[in-house]
Structure formats: C-alpha cells, structure tokens
Amino acid sequence: MPSHTSEQSTRGPLVAAAPSRSRLLERPEVRPAGLRDLFRDVAPQYVANGVIGLIFSASGPIAVTLAVGAAGGLSQAELASWVFGIFLSAGLATLVMSLLYRQPLGFAWSIPGTVLLGPSLQHLSFPEVVGTFFVSGLLILALGATGVVRRFMAAIPMPIVMAMVAAVFLRFGTDIVTSSQANPVIAGPMVLAFVVLSAVPVLGKYLPPVLGTLATGIIAVVASGQFALDSSPGPIFATPVFTAPEFTWAAQLELVVPLAITVLIVQNGQGVVVLRAAEHKPPVNVFAIISGSFSIVNAAFGAVSACVSGPTNALLTSSGDKHRQYTGAVVYGMLSLVCALLAPTLTQYMLATPEAFILALGGLAMFKALQQAFVAAFSTSFTIGALVTFVVTISDMNLLNIHAAFWGILFGYILSRLMERHDHASSPQAP
Structure with a gap:
C-alpha cells in the first residue's frame, strides 16, 4: 500500500503540491476498498470512532437544527424532512468518498x-430560504468545478487555518470542565x-480510551436514572417532503454567499486541515464538488447545505492506524443512513440523553485533535497571523452574516502578510 505520509509541514500552505495538482479532480492513490478490505481492516476502536461521530452529529447539531427550525415556524413535517435530508446526504457522501x-x-x-x-427565517418565508439552498449548492458546485477552491486554500499557511480550527474546537475542551461541574x-x-485508559498503555491497548469513555458514560447514565425519554410516542420513520423553492433577490443576496463561504472555507477548510494533521490527503476540489452536489440534494428536502465536517473527521481519526481509519467513516456513514430512515425516533432518544453525557463524550473524543490544532498553530511560524485568527474566531464576530471563522482567517492572513514577511518569503507556495 502506498505511503500516506503527509507532504505538508506546518510551515507550508494548506494544500501541498502534488504530482496530480494540475488535475481538476484529485484521483485516489490506492484502489477503492471492497468488502474484503473492509472486513479485514475494521476493528472495535474504529467502530467506536464511527459510533461516537454519529452520536456527536445526532445530538448537539440536531438540537441546533431543531431549535432554529422551530423558531422559524417550520412544521413537524418540514423539520423531519430536514433531518432526513442531512443524514441521507451525510451517509451517502461519506460512504462513497471513504471507500x-x-x-x-x-x-x-x-x-x-x-x-x-x-x-433570516424571521423575515423570509421558508420557500425563499429553500431557494437559497438550491442556488448556494449550485455556486459551491461551480466553484469546485473550476478548481478555484484548491488554489484559494493553497495560499493560506496551515498554522493560520489550524488556529481557526483550534478556536472552533476550544469549546469542546471547555465542555469537559462545564459538564463535570x-x-x-x-x-x-x-x-x-x-x-486511566490513556495513562496506562496496557489497558488502552485492549480498551481504547474513547471506547471505554463511551461505555462508562452509558453505564453512568443508566445507573443514575437520567435517561428521560418522552412518554408521548412520536413518528418512527421519517417522511420527507418537498418544499417548492421561491427565488427572490432579497433572500439570495442575504444568504447565498454566506452559505457558500461557510461551506467552502469554514467547514471544508476545517475538515481538510484536520485530515492533513492526521496524515491523510483529502481531495479539496472533489470535496467542493461533492458538497455542492449534495447541498442540492439537501435542498430538495428543505435542508441546509452539506459539507465536510471538521469535528466529525477529528473523531474518525482520533485513534488507530491511519490506513484503517476509513472503516470508522464507513460505520458513521451507514449509521447516518439508518438515522435518516429513523430520524424522528433517533432525535427523540438523543434529546432524552443527559446533556453532560454528550458534552463530556464529545470533549474527550476531541481532546487529541484540540491538542494537535494548538501545536500546529503556534509551534513554528506564522504565529502572529495564527494568534489574530484565533482571537477573531473565538470572538464570534459576525459581519455581513458570515461566520467569525472566515473573518478570523481573512484578518489573520492579511496581518500575517504585513508583519511576518520573512515567514511568507521562506514558505513554499503551491501553484
């Protein structure tokens, strides 16, 4: 099997030069995984990584989705369709790309x-918002098809982007403290x-720390009687509905560009950096094309844009041999498809779980990724740009309806160019 050693140092740009850089679509360096490969490579720790990735997606992010949708006046059917769409695209895209x-x-x-x-849902109708989902998906797809995404991301030094990732991931670390209190x-x-499992390697060899944490949490939840399932039965299976889009200039101008930037720079950028930190070689242009394509699929179900997930990929790469970690993603993808089918039931059960369980599990599973982000951001060069990026991102500044992580990278990069000219002059630049 070809080596997957990263070609990217912390001094280099986000996307390293590669022999296939002139190709629009990055080709796999190894043959696709088949069933025999999958059964050979899978192990309990990778299954645990996939399960925890699913738990992460099906808890806090779903709660945010339900809260935003409910506040915007969406019906139960529209919310269920939204949840169905996002899990369906997540599962299909993950399975296809990982294999x-x-x-x-x-x-x-x-x-x-x-x-x-x-x-936006307070003054725009839901069909208008759905119209922006379709257009932003097309914009993301078009930008990926031109190759401009890879060229743009290649200009950003990795420490600056890792500082953005550190700022976004920081709350997972503080969640450990707040949930414990x-x-x-x-x-x-x-x-x-x-x-204990991390400090005693002999124990951790037989029971990976994250898997042991998950098992311990489940036992604690059951033993303490804090699993509060709503007694009123709800629907079991999701019933997707189609919301006919409306295309208005007001909605398009307000949401399309922020949605596209959020997917391509904030979300996919996190995913690319997390995967490169784990010594993988993510296909940046293909990520953009797949994100745009599945964003259009999501729009058909009245759901927000699809993207590569930084936290999810951090969980999937949190342990084990990098050549076998794809099996955890396959588990995550398959479970996502099950969640799409059973979206109402899953949501009901996850919301019945104590918040402390979700926060502690997510924080402990992300602990290694958080450490790596800080080391990569501040241990070598571009430290001024990284610090500016970190501070702006963590401030939650919101300009023009665009997430603070984008402004963090922008301001960090600009000030780094002005104040760290030597670092930029000595850093190899991808064409």
Missing part, C-alpha cells in the same frame, strides 16, 4: 450555516475512564 479514497472522509451539514438561518455523576466517571 473510493480509502480515507476517513466524513460529511455532515453546516451548523454555522444553520445558525445564520435563524434571523454541572453533572459530576455522569461526566466524572467518563473523565476518569479516559485518563
């Missing part, structure tokens, strides 16, 4: 994009299990 490239390429949906819809009965044993 094709034999890498853990996890797709989800844009949470920042969902959040920015909140104010708010609900020590649940979070305390989970933290203890993670520390």
Whole structure:
C-alpha cells in the first residue's frame, strides 16, 4: 500500500503540491476498498470512532437544527424532512468518498450555516430560504468545478487555518470542565475512564480510551436514572417532503454567499486541515464538488447545505492506524443512513440523553485533535497571523452574516502578510 505520509509541514500552505495538482479532480492513490478490505481492516476502536461521530452529529447539531427550525415556524413535517435530508446526504457522501479514497472522509451539514438561518427565517418565508439552498449548492458546485477552491486554500499557511480550527474546537475542551461541574455523576466517571485508559498503555491497548469513555458514560447514565425519554410516542420513520423553492433577490443576496463561504472555507477548510494533521490527503476540489452536489440534494428536502465536517473527521481519526481509519467513516456513514430512515425516533432518544453525557463524550473524543490544532498553530511560524485568527474566531464576530471563522482567517492572513514577511518569503507556495 502506498505511503500516506503527509507532504505538508506546518510551515507550508494548506494544500501541498502534488504530482496530480494540475488535475481538476484529485484521483485516489490506492484502489477503492471492497468488502474484503473492509472486513479485514475494521476493528472495535474504529467502530467506536464511527459510533461516537454519529452520536456527536445526532445530538448537539440536531438540537441546533431543531431549535432554529422551530423558531422559524417550520412544521413537524418540514423539520423531519430536514433531518432526513442531512443524514441521507451525510451517509451517502461519506460512504462513497471513504471507500473510493480509502480515507476517513466524513460529511455532515453546516451548523454555522444553520445558525445564520435563524434571523433570516424571521423575515423570509421558508420557500425563499429553500431557494437559497438550491442556488448556494449550485455556486459551491461551480466553484469546485473550476478548481478555484484548491488554489484559494493553497495560499493560506496551515498554522493560520489550524488556529481557526483550534478556536472552533476550544469549546469542546471547555465542555469537559462545564459538564463535570454541572453533572459530576455522569461526566466524572467518563473523565476518569479516559485518563486511566490513556495513562496506562496496557489497558488502552485492549480498551481504547474513547471506547471505554463511551461505555462508562452509558453505564453512568443508566445507573443514575437520567435517561428521560418522552412518554408521548412520536413518528418512527421519517417522511420527507418537498418544499417548492421561491427565488427572490432579497433572500439570495442575504444568504447565498454566506452559505457558500461557510461551506467552502469554514467547514471544508476545517475538515481538510484536520485530515492533513492526521496524515491523510483529502481531495479539496472533489470535496467542493461533492458538497455542492449534495447541498442540492439537501435542498430538495428543505435542508441546509452539506459539507465536510471538521469535528466529525477529528473523531474518525482520533485513534488507530491511519490506513484503517476509513472503516470508522464507513460505520458513521451507514449509521447516518439508518438515522435518516429513523430520524424522528433517533432525535427523540438523543434529546432524552443527559446533556453532560454528550458534552463530556464529545470533549474527550476531541481532546487529541484540540491538542494537535494548538501545536500546529503556534509551534513554528506564522504565529502572529495564527494568534489574530484565533482571537477573531473565538470572538464570534459576525459581519455581513458570515461566520467569525472566515473573518478570523481573512484578518489573520492579511496581518500575517504585513508583519511576518520573512515567514511568507521562506514558505513554499503551491501553484
């Protein structure tokens, strides 16, 4: 099997030069994985990574989606269709891409994009918003098809983007503290299990820390009686509905560009950096094309744009041999398809789980990725640009309805060009 050693140093640009850089569509370096490969490479720790990735997607992000949709006046049928669409695209895109490239390429949906819809749904009709989903999907697809995304991202030094990732991931680290303080009965044993399994390699070899944390959390939830399932039965299976889009200039001008930037720079940018930090070689242009294509699919179900997920990929690459981590993504993709079918039931069960369980599990699973982000951002060069990026991103500044992570990268890059000329002069630039 060809080596997957990263060609990207922390001093280089986000996308390293490669022999196939002139090609629009990045080709897989190995043959696609078949069933025999999958059964040979899968192991409990990769299954655990996939399950935890699914738990992450099906908890907090779903709660955000439901909150935004409900505040915007969406019906239960429209909300269920939205959840169906985002899980369907996440599952299909992840399965196809992970098996094709034999890498853990996890797709989800844009949470920042969902959040920015909140104010818009207060004065735009839902059909108008759906119209922007279609147009932003086409814009993302077009930008990916031209190759401009890879060229744009190649100009950004990795430490600056890793600083953005560190700022976005920081809340997962603080979630460990807040959940332990708010609900020590649940979070305390989970933290203890993670520390013990990480500190004692012999134990961690037989029971990976994240898997042990998950098992300990489930036992703590059951033993404490904090699983609060709503007694009123709801629908079991999702029934997708089609919302006819309306195309108005007001809606398009307000949402299309912010949605596209959020997917291509904020979300996909995180995913690319996380995967490169794990020594994978993500296909940047193909990511954009797949994100745009599945964003159009999502729009047909009244759902927000599809994207590569930074946190999900951090979870999928949190442990194990990098050549086998794609199996965790396959597990995540298959479970996402099940969740699409059982979207109402899944949502009901996940919302019945104590918040401390979700926060502690997500934070501990992301602990290694958070550490890597800080090391890559501040250990070598471009440290001024990285610091500006980190500060602006963590400030949650919102200009022109565009997420703070984009402004963090923009301001960090500009000031880095002005104040760190030596670093830029000595850094290899991808063409």
